[in-house]
Amino acid sequence: MNVDSCPKSEAVVQAVRSNDWPDSLRAHIDRCKSCRETSQVASWMARMATSLESIPGELPDPELIWLKAKINRRSQLPARALLPLKAGGLFGAAGVSLLLATVPESAWSRIQAWQPVEFSITQLQELLVATSATFWWIPLAAVLLFLFVFTTSEV
Numbered sequence: 001m002n003v004d005s006c007p008k009s010e011a012v013v014q015a016v017r018s019n020d021w022p023d024s025l026r027a028h029i030d031r032c033k034s035c036r037e038t039s040q041v042a043s044w045m046a047r048m049a050t051s052l053e054s055i056p057g058e059l060p061d062p063e064l065i066w067l068k069a070k071i072n073r074r075s076q077l078p079a080r081a082l083l084p085l086k087a088g089g090l091f092g093a094a095g096v097s098l099l100l101a102t103v104p105e106s107a108w109s110r111i112q113a114w115q116p117v118e119f120s121i122t123q124l125q126e127l128l129v130a131t132s133a134t135f136w137w138i139p140l141a142a143v144l145l146f147l148f149v150f151t152t153s154e155v
Contacts, residue, residue, distance in 0.1 A: 009038045016042035093149040097142040 008028055012035045015021050029035050 006032050006034045006038075008032070009035055012038045013042045015039075016046055089149045093145045097145050100141055100145075101138045 008025070011025060012029065015025055016039060029039055
């Protein structure tokens, strides 16, 4: 008990519990700081006790909770086991797309080495049209390969 507690604090607690406040006790609370604080704390505790009564008292069986957790963990194991395979497929697709991206460049350098110096302008323009198609081919192939890897990994 606190040093500054009042002898009437027990009566204040009883009045809060029973919700029966005599006039003399109400007048005492107005004058006594310790009893006023006791009244506030007891009222708060009574409100908390009534709110706890509204919570359902029956808790589920702990063994049932444990069993559900084990089943949930076991159902997630195959998905976790496939993560390295999915990551490997992603890195493999990225490697293949990078490898395929170099094909048009090496083909263009071989075409330039094969053609003689006196190459006509019309033939050069035709090759430039073909190279613009290869520039579209590279990102298109990368996107298609990316989609292929992810759609096959979802199945």
